Amino acid sequence: MSFFGGSNMYGGYGPIKILNGCSISVEPGEVSVIVGPNGAGKSTAMKALLGLVELTSGDVFLDGKSIDALNTRQRVMAGIGFVPQTENIFPGLTVDENLSMGGYLRADSVADTKQEVFKLFPVLGDRRKQLAGTLSGGQRQQLAVGRALMTNPQVLLLDEPTAGVSPNVSAQLLYEISNLKTRDMAIIMVEQNARQALEIADTGYVLVMGENKFTGSGPDLLKDREVKKTFLGG
Ligand SMILES: Nc1ncnc2c1ncn2[C@@H]1O[C@H](COP(=O)(O)OP(=O)(O)OP(=O)(O)O)[C@@H](O)[C@H]1O
Numbered sequence: 001m002s003f004f005g006g007s008n009m010y011g012g013y014g015p016i017k018i019l020n021g022c023s024i025s026v027e028p029g030e031v032s033v034i035v036g037p038n039g040a041g042k043s044t045a046m047k048a049l050l051g052l053v054e055l056t057s058g059d060v061f062l063d064g065k066s067i068d069a070l071n072t073r074q075r076v077m078a079g080i081g082f083v084p085q086t087e088n089i090f091p092g093l094t095v096d097e098n099l100s101m102g103g104y105l106r107a108d109s110v111a112d113t114k115q116e117v118f119k120l121f122p123v124l125g126d127r128r129k130q131l132a133g134t135l136s137g138g139q140r141q142q143l144a145v146g147r148a149l150m151t152n153p154q155v156l157l158l159d160e161p162t163a164g165v166s167p168n169v170s171a172q173l174l175y176e177i178s179n180l181k182t183r184d185m186a187i188i189m190v191e192q193n194a195r196q197a198l199e200i201a202d203t204g205y206v207l208v209m210g211e212n213k214f215t216g217s218g219p220d221l222l223k224d225r226e227v228k229k230t231f232l233g234g
Pocket residue numbers: 013016018036037038039040041042043044045192
C-alpha cells in the first residue's frame with residue numbers, strides 16, 4: 001500500500017456520479033499528477049481525498065490506515081495540506097497574516113515554519129507586510145502554497161496551482177513545488193497544464209470519466225503515443 005491515496009473511489013455530488021473507481025496515490029518525496037479532459041473528475045478526486053466529497057465506495061488511506069472516518073478538519077490535522085484552485089488567499093490581509101491564518105490549527109509556534117516558507121519563496125519574505133491582493137498571480141499562488149505549508153503537512157494536495165499564471169511563471173512554480181520533494185513531502189497535484197506538470201511527475205494519472213485511463217511515470221506518459229494523440233495535442 002502506498003503512503004497516501006484513494007483506491008477504487010466511487011462517488012460524486014448526491015445522485016451525480018463522478019468518480020467511477022479511480023485510484024490515486026503518492027509516496028513521500030514524490031509528486032503524483034492528475035491530468036485529463038475538462039469534467040473528468042480531477043478536482044472531485046482531490047476533494048474526495050480531503051473528505052469534501054463523500055464516497056459511496058472505496059477507501060482513502062494515510063500511512064497504512066484508513067482515514068475514511070475522518071472529516072476534512074481531522075484530515076488536515078492528520079497532516080494533509082490543501083491548496084484550492086480559487087480563493088486560496090485572503091486578499092485583504094497581508095502576506096504575513098495569510099501565513100498566520102494558514103497555521104491557525106496549530107497549537108505550537110508557527111514562526112519557524114514561516115521562516116521556511118520565506119526561504120522557499122523569498123519574494124514573500126520581501127513582501128510580508130504587503131496586502132496579498134496586491135501580489136502578482138504567481139506570487140499569490142506561492143502564498144497559497146506557503147499558507148498550506150503552515151500546518152507542516154506530510155501530504156500536500158494542489159488543485160491547479162498554475163491556473164492563471166504565465167507559462168514562464170508556471171514552470172518556475174512547478175519547479176519550486178517539486179523541490180518540496182526533498183523534504184519528503186508527498187505531493188498530489190491536479191493540472192490543466194499537462195505537459196509541464198507531467199515533466200515533474202513521478203507518477204501521472206490520466207483520468208477520463210472518473211476512471212484511470214493511463215498511469216505511468218510522467219516522462220513515460222509524455223512519450224506514450226496514445227496519450228500524446230488524445231491528451232497532449234499530438
Ligand atoms: N459541487 C458540484 N455539484 C454538482 N456537480 C459538480 C460539482 N462540482 C463539480 N461538478 C461536476 O462534476 C464533474 C467533474 O468536475 P471536476 O471539477 O471534478 O472536473 P475536472 O476534471 O477537475 O475538470 P476541470 O478541468 O474542468 O476543472 C463536472 O461535470 C462538474 O460539472
